[in-house]
Amino acid sequence: MEVTDQRPQRPTQGRRRLSSTDRSRGAKPRLLLMGLRRSGKSSISNVVFHKMPPSETLFLESTTRIQKDFIHSFMDFQVWDFPGQLEYLETPTIDLETIFGRHGALVWVIDAQDDYLDSVARLNRTILTVQQYYPNINIEVFIHKVDGLSEEYRHDTFQDIVQRITDELNDAGYENAPVYYYLTSIYDYSVFEAFSKVIQKLIPELSTLENLITILTNNCGFEKTYLFDVLSKIYIASDTRPVDMPCYEMCSDYIDVIVDISELYSWDHPDRKPKGEQLREAESHVVLHDQTMIHLMEMNK
Numbered sequence: 001m002e003v004t005d006q007r008p009q010r011p012t013q014g015r016r017r018l019s020s021t022d023r024s025r026g027a028k029p030r031l032l033l034m035g036l037r038r039s040g041k042s043s044i045s046n047v048v049f050h051k052m053p054p055s056e057t058l059f060l061e062s063t064t065r066i067q068k069d070f071i072h073s074f075m076d077f078q079v080w081d082f083p084g085q086l087e088y089l090e091t092p093t094i095d096l097e098t099i100f101g102r103h104g105a106l107v108w109v110i111d112a113q114d115d116y117l118d119s120v121a122r123l124n125r126t127i128l129t130v131q132q133y134y135p136n137i138n139i140e141v142f143i144h145k146v147d148g149l150s151e152e153y154r155h156d157t158f159q160d161i162v163q164r165i166t167d168e169l170n171d172a173g174y175e176n177a178p179v180y181y182y183l184t185s186i187y188d189y190s191v192f193e194a195f196s197k198v199i200q201k202l203i204p205e206l207s208t209l210e211n212l213i214t215i216l217t218n219n220c221g222f223e224k225t226y227l228f229d230v231l232s233k234i235y236i237a238s239d240t241r242p243v244d245m246p247c248y249e250m251c252s253d254y255i256d257v258i259v260d261i262s263e264l265y266s267w268d269h270p271d272r273k274p275k276g277e278q279l280r281e282a283e284s285h286v287v288l289h290d291q292t293m294i295h296l297m298e299m300n301k
């Protein structure tokens with residue numbers, strides 16, 4: 001099969017696994033945003049990590065060099081946004097070890113509103129290289145810009161892309177490839193939900209966090225509990241009940257409200273009365289019209 005012939009030369013440093021020393025040194029996981037030009041990589045990065053309103057992404061310039069973002073949060077990690085026109089597998093000056101030689105995830109963005117065959121072919125070449133030399137990289141595919149598609153067309157596009165990738169990888173001898181797919185758009189919460197799933201896989205303590213949250217949920221009679229990163233509104237963990245999107249969206253909006261109110265009242269003003277005793281961690285709740293209560297509790301690190 002042609003795909004195998006197109007593999008680049010084996011990287012000089014050879015196959016690399018994440019050693020226990022890497023983990024103990026606390027090497028920061030890396031999220032690599034790749035895909036064709038205009039597929040939406042920079043938009044995703046800006047909306048999720050820099051609170052850019054989705055409509056402003058219309059004015060983003062094309063990325064010409066790798067943009068590296070260092071995110072300091074519940075877990076420090078890096079986001080690398082690649083220029084779409086860069087054929088990094090075919091460019092001899094690019095050292096693949098520098099890109100993939102770190103624990104992390106490759107997030108491949110496919111524009112579902114455009115012709116995606118070229119993108120799928122490039123993704124397959126990339127997967128074949130990455131799985132061979134850098135098995136510590138999770139492969140995550142964002143079938144993106146689905147806001148413009150009808151429900152039925154969305155479903156068909158999803159099936160078609162998954163089928164093409166699976167078939168080509170099978171033909172190349174890579175069966176049951178651990179590739180994960182998400183339907184995403186920056187115009188709703190789907191991209192936050194997808195990033196949550198991608199990042200959760202990189203958190204070594206995930207199962208402990210999930211167990212603790214499930215105990216809390218059961219003991220307190222909560223319907224659903226999420227542990228959010230306030231800045232990005234990615235959820236780091238939740239209890240084991242299925243994710244309920246409307247509930248996730250409400251919690252996410254509530255965080256925005258609380259952050260805005262906190263900012264309003266955090267300014268020092270000469271006429272303002274001195275503050276009384278303050279709680280160290282924020283805590284707040286609201287009762288909605290249907291009597292549902294959202295309760296927010298800030299956790300320290």
Ligand SMILES: Nc1nc2c(ncn2[C@@H]2O[C@H](COP(=O)(O)OP(=O)(O)OP(=O)(O)O)[C@@H](O)[C@H]2O)c(=O)[nH]1
Nearest residue numbers: 038039040041042043057058062063084145185186
């Ligand atoms: N409808 C829709 N448009 C989107 C979405 N995400 C991004 N876009 C638009 O897609 C266009 C390209 O987005 P970019 O983020 O610049 O794409 P890129 O992949 O970073 O492009 P390069 O830097 O050239 O590689 C912009 O006009 C965005 O507004 C989405 O979810 N839905």
